[in-house]
Amino acid sequence: MGKKTVGVFVGSLRKESYSMAIAKIVSSLAPADFEMRLVPLEDLQLYNQDLDENPPAAWTEFRREVNALDGFLFVTPEYNRSFPAVLKNALDVGSRPYGESVWNGKAGGVISVSPGALGAFGANHQLRQSLVFLNILTLQQPEAYIGNVASLLDEHGQLTNAKTKEFLQQYVDAFVKWVNLISSAQ
Numbered sequence: 001m002g003k004k005t006v007g008v009f010v011g012s013l014r015k016e017s018y019s020m021a022i023a024k025i026v027s028s029l030a031p032a033d034f035e036m037r038l039v040p041l042e043d044l045q046l047y048n049q050d051l052d053e054n055p056p057a058a059w060t061e062f063r064r065e066v067n068a069l070d071g072f073l074f075v076t077p078e079y080n081r082s083f084p085a086v087l088k089n090a091l092d093v094g095s096r097p098y099g100e101s102v103w104n105g106k107a108g109g110v111i112s113v114s115p116g117a118l119g120a121f122g123a124n125h126q127l128r129q130s131l132v133f134l135n136i137l138t139l140q141q142p143e144a145y146i147g148n149v150a151s152l153l154d155e156h157g158q159l160t161n162a163k164t165k166e167f168l169q170q171y172v173d174a175f176v177k178w179v180n181l182i183s184s185a186q
């Protein structure tokens with residue numbers, strides 16, 4: 001099997017983001033033949049259907065970049081029991097023009113992250129709802145709800161908890177198998 005490239009989409013623009021810290025840790029656990037590429041979302045203008053005729057350069061570049069990926073890993077915090085607008089905007093931009101979605105039929109994964117105890121369950125499942133419609137074939141198990149995240153990381157964003165590292169490695173192993181399976185069927 002050849003080298004695979006997975007886009008990592010993080011739903012927080014915050015400099016000290018816990019979600020970004022977890023995304024970096026997860027990316028570092030992937031095997032050498034998997035490139036985990038962070039896809040920047042901060043310069044993506046809000047989706048506006050009026051602009052479909054003459055799309056902003058950032059949308060075109062984003063669609064081109066996503067189209068070339070073998071799979072997608074979404075690492076999301078929870079905002080008001082849902083996933084943040086920055087991720088929704090990315091999904092919307094990639095889904096248009098109508099009939100030309102760059103998400104269709106590829107493998108996906110969701111990891112939700114929160115300093116709270118519930119592990120951003122609401123964000124995780126609301127995100128999954130959009131992924132169903134976009135036909136992103138999303139890994140079912142293991143589910144990944146990273147709760148109480150502030151207590152799992154040190155001041156350098158490194159994991160202090162061996163059990164969490166073990167769990168994230170299990171997640172990455174399952175996700176890698178999933179991306180290989182789905183991409184080999186295309």
Ligand SMILES: Cc1cc2nc3c(=O)[nH]c(=O)nc-3n(C[C@H](O)[C@H](O)[C@H](O)COP(=O)(O)O)c2cc1C
Pocket residue numbers: 012013014016017018019020077078079080081082113114115116118119120
């Ligand atoms: C607008 C807003 C809404 C929030 N709503 C929730 C929520 O519904 N559930 C939750 O667990 N945390 C909520 N939080 C707290 C976030 O989990 C916390 O700010 C977290 O650090 C954000 O993720 P990040 O560290 O990756 O930026 C909210 C934070 C903000 C700014």
